[in-house]
Amino acid sequence: MTVYKRGDIVLVPFPFSDQTIIKKRPAAVVSSNIYNDASNDIVIMAITSQTEKTIGIGECLIGDWQIAGLLKPSAIKAAVSTLEQKLVLKRLGALSSDDISSMENALKNLLDL
Numbered sequence: 001m002t003v004y005k006r007g008d009i010v011l012v013p014f015p016f017s018d019q020t021i022i023k024k025r026p027a028a029v030v031s032s033n034i035y036n037d038a039s040n041d042i043v044i045m046a047i048t049s050q051t052e053k054t055i056g057i058g059e060c061l062i063g064d065w066q067i068a069g070l071l072k073p074s075a076i077k078a079a080v081s082t083l084e085q086k087l088v089l090k091r092l093g094a095l096s097s098d099d100i101s102s103m104e105n106a107l108k109n110l111l112d113l
Contacts, residue, residue, distance in 0.1 A: 002085070002088070002091070003036055003037055003085070004029045004036055004042050004085060004088065004091065005029065005033055005036065005094070006029055006030065006031065006032055006033055006036070006100070007028065007029060007094050007095040007099075007100045007103070008028070008029040008091055008093075008094050008095075009026050009027070009028055009029075009047070009068045009069050009070065009091070009092040009093045009094060009095065010026065010027055010029060010042075010044065010088045010089075010090070010091050010092060011024060011025070011026055011027075011088070011089040011090050011091075011092055012024070012025065012026075012027050012044060012083055012087060012088055012089060013087060013089070014027055014044075014046050014079070014081060015081065024089065025046060025047065025048075026047040026069075026070060026074070026092055027044035027045060027046050027047055027081075027083075028044060028045050028047060028076050028095060028103055029042050029043070029044055030043050030044060030045050030080070030103065030107060031043035031044075036085070039085075040084055040085055040086070041082050041083060041084055041085065042082070042083055042085050042088070043080065043081070043082050043083075044080070044081055044082075044083055045076050045077060045078070045079060045080050045081075045103070045106075045107075046076070046077040046079040046081070047062070047070070047074050047075070047076055047077065048074060048075055048077050049070075049071075049072040049073065049074050050075075051073050051074060051075045055075060056078065057078065057109050057110060058077075058078030058106050058107065058109055058110025058111075059075055059076060059077055059078050059106055060075060060076050060099075060102040060103060060105065060106040061073075061074075061075045061102070062074045062075060062076060062095065062099050062102075063096070063098060063099055063102070064095070064096040064098065064099055067093060067094075067095075067096050068092070068093045068094060068095050068096070068099065069091075069092030069093025069094075070092065070093070076102075076103055076106060078106070078110050080110075
């Protein structure tokens with residue numbers, strides 16, 4: 001089994017917030033490497049290419065989107081989910097260190113840490 005790392009960008013079946021529809025979309029792995037190594041699950045945040053909307057609490061733009069393996073300018077959304085690692089369709093790339101810092105700040109704001 002492939003073990004994913006914090007900051008990896010993966011393609012996954014991600015549920016909409018109403019849980020009625022699932023869509024294949026990229027997501028950022030936000031769980032720690034220790035958790036990912038010890039668990040069959042990963043914790044992810046959805047990614048969207050709809051960047052023209054105002055970035056809200058718990059969201060951030062991905063500055064180095066090409067390095068991350070994304071096709072368009074993108075943002076991490078405040079949509080967190082836990083997923084079995086075996087459900088990951090493929091690894092697309094990884095966030096740059098600057099984008100990992102942005103993701104961590106977004107998580108802190110989302111969870112008021």
